[in-house]
Amino acid sequence: MQVYVEKTKCTGCAHCHDNCPVSVFEMKDRSGSDVNADSAPEAEQWKGTTSPDVIAKWGSKEDGHNHFADKYDGKSGGISVAVNGPSCIMCQACLIECEGECIVITDDSGTVYHSIYE
Ligand code: SF4
Numbered sequence: 001m002q003v004y005v006e007k008t009k010c011t012g013c014a015h016c017h018d019n020c021p022v023s024v025f026e027m028k029d030r031s032g033s034d035v036n037a038d039s040a041p042e043a044e045q046w047k048g049t050t051s052p053d054v055i056a057k058w059g060s061k062e063d064g065h066n067h068f069a070d071k072y073d074g075k076s077g078g079i080s081v082a083v084n085g086p087s088c089i090m091c092q093a094c095l096i097e098c099e100g101e102c103i104v105i106t107d108d109s110g111t112v113y114h115s116i117y118e
């Protein structure tokens, strides 16, 4: 299984980190050197700018999350990195909990799944 996060759309909500049963995701400091340590293609790596559409949707939401914080505070607000993609068991928890709709999983047969937030 290959897993990556489209970094330009990640809100830092940490739902993936909190719900994945096999610890595929780690929350990273947005300014850290390891923020692109997954298999995201070049265009989806973090370069310091979040999608305007995602900020418009989530930037002012008062839902208990620390969206788009500059630093990971231990709970939310950082950026998610799929550091352990091969351990994914395709439980789909992250695919339905991702605010930014920015998780992409490719299974062993090559089928690609994108997260859709409900
Ligand atoms: S689908 Fe994979 S990466 Fe997502 S929560 Fe389940 S095990 Fe973790």
Ligand code: SF4
Residues within 6 Å of the ligand: 005, 009, 010, 011, 012, 013, 014, 015, 016, 017, 079, 080, 097, 098, 099, 100, 101, 102, 103
């Ligand atoms: S659930 Fe999605 S938006 Fe939230 S931290 Fe994980 S990848 Fe980012």
